[in-house]
Amino acid sequence: MSKKTTIAVIGCGRIANGAHFPAFSRMKNLRVKYACDLIEEKAKRACADYPFIEQAITDYHIALADEEVEAVYVLTPNYAHYTVTMDALRAGKHVFCEKPVTVNYALSCEMAEEAQKRGLILNIGVCNRYQASVVKLAEMYKEGVFGNLYHVYCSFRSFRSIPGLGGDFTTKSQSGGGVLIDWGVHFLDLILYILGGVKLKTVTCDTYCEMAKDMKAYRYETMWAEDTANIENGTNDVDDFVTGYIRTDKASISFNGAWAQNIKQNEMFIDFLGDKCGARLTYCGKFELYDAKTLETIKPEYDIPDMYQCESEAFIESVNTGVKNRSNIADVLESAKLLDALYASADRRAEIAL
Numbered sequence: 001m002s003k004k005t006t007i008a009v010i011g012c013g014r015i016a017n018g019a020h021f022p023a024f025s026r027m028k029n030l031r032v033k034y035a036c037d038l039i040e041e042k043a044k045r046a047c048a049d050y051p052f053i054e055q056a057i058t059d060y061h062i063a064l065a066d067e068e069v070e071a072v073y074v075l076t077p078n079y080a081h082y083t084v085t086m087d088a089l090r091a092g093k094h095v096f097c098e099k100p101v102t103v104n105y106a107l108s109c110e111m112a113e114e115a116q117k118r119g120l121i122l123n124i125g126v127c128n129r130y131q132a133s134v135v136k137l138a139e140m141y142k143e144g145v146f147g148n149l150y151h152v153y154c155s156f157r158s159f160r161s162i163p164g165l166g167g168d169f170t171t172k173s174q175s176g177g178g179v180l181i182d183w184g185v186h187f188l189d190l191i192l193y194i195l196g197g198v199k200l201k202t203v204t205c206d207t208y209c210e211m212a213k214d215m216k217a218y219r220y221e222t223m224w225a226e227d228t229a230n231i232e233n234g235t236n237d238v239d240d241f242v243t244g245y246i247r248t249d250k251a252s253i254s255f256n257g258a259w260a261q262n263i264k265q266n267e268m269f270i271d272f273l274g275d276k277c278g279a280r281l282t283y284c285g286k287f288e289l290y291d292a293k294t295l296e297t298i299k300p301e302y303d304i305p306d307m308y309q310c311e312s313e314a315f316i317e318s319v320n321t322g323v324k325n326r327s328n329i330a331d332v333l334e335s336a337k338l339l340d341a342l343y344a345s346a347d348r349r350a351e352i353a354l
C-alpha cells in the first residue's frame, strides 16, 4: 500500500464539514492526525462525525510542532489565512489554504515568497480549476473551438445571500471585501485559468453597500453563516453589489455580482463568447455550446467528479512529489492581484492600468 500523508486541519467550520472532510473520507492515502478549532466543541464534533480523524485540539501550534505532520489545511476565515499559513510554513509544513489567498495582494505575495524560500508547497482552494466543466472548457479554448474568444461575461447574483451580517464576512478588515472577494474570486479565477497565461491590462470597477446599510432593517428569508452574524453591534462595510470590466491581452471580461439585490432571481453563470462558438457554463454545473455555423445547441454528456476531492488529491501529490500544480500560489497570485486592482478602482472611482 502506498504511503499515507499525515495532515492536520485548522478550522472545522462549514467548508471543512461540507467539502474537505467528506473528500478525505474517500481518500486512501491520507492520515488526518488533528482537527483543530478555537471552539473545542467543533474540533470534537469533527472527530465524532469523521472517526478517521485522530485528535481534537484547539491550539494549532500543537500540530505545527508535531514532526509527523507533513501538511496542514488552513480552513479558517479569511482574516486568519495569513497568520496560520505563515506559521505553518515557518514550521516546515506544506499548506493548503482556502480561497481567497488572504485579505489583500501584498500579504498574498508574502505568503508566496515564504513558500518559495522554504521550498514548500502552498496551494490555494481555487477548487473550480478542478471542476470537470472548467477543465473541458480550458481544453476547448486551447484547441480553438471558440475561434476568436473575444469576451467573457459572468454573473454571480443572488436575491438574498449576505452571509453572517455584521460578522467577519461583512467586515472589510477581516474578510478583505464582500461579494467580489467571496464569490467573484471563484468566477474570475476560473476565467483567468481557462484563458491561461493572460496579461491583465486595465480594470474598472464599482462596488456598492446598499442592501443592509441599516443592518437591523435588512429583510431576508435565510442567512448563510448566520452563526457568525452580529446585526446588533457588528460592522457591514463591504460590497453587496459589484460591477466591473477587465481588459486583457486576450478576451475582455465583464461581470456583475450581488450577495443581495431587489431582483428575485439567482444568476450564476459564465458566458464565453467566441466568433465560431459560444458557451454558457452554469456555475458548479455543466455547459452548453452554441455553434455559429449550425445554430445548434450542444449539451455534452460527462460526469462531474467531486472537485474538492480532485483538488486535495492534486495537493497531496504535489506534497509527495514536490511538483507544483495548477492551484499553487504562484499561479493564483494573478487573480489576487486582479481583486486588489478592482477594489482599488472602486475606491478611486477610476480605471486602473496594471
Ligand SMILES: NC(=O)c1ccc[n+]([C@@H]2O[C@H](COP(=O)([O-])OP(=O)(O)OC[C@H]3O[C@@H](n4cnc5c(N)ncnc54)[C@H](O)[C@@H]3O)[C@@H](O)[C@H]2O)c1
Pocket (backbone or CB within 6 Å): 010, 011, 012, 013, 014, 015, 016, 036, 037, 038, 039, 042, 058, 060, 075, 076, 077, 078, 080, 084, 098, 099, 100, 125, 126, 127, 182, 225, 228
Ligand atoms: N472553496 C470554496 O468553495 C469555499 C466555500 C466556502 C468557504 N470557503 C473559504 O473557507 C474559509 C472558511 O470558511 P467557512 O465558511 O468554513 O468559515 P467558518 O466560520 O464556518 O469556519 C471557520 C472555522 O475556523 C475556526 N478558526 C478561526 N481561527 C482559528 C484558529 N486560529 N485556529 C483554529 N481554528 C480557527 C473558527 O472557529 C471556525 O470554526 C473562508 O476563507 C472561506 O472563504 C471556501
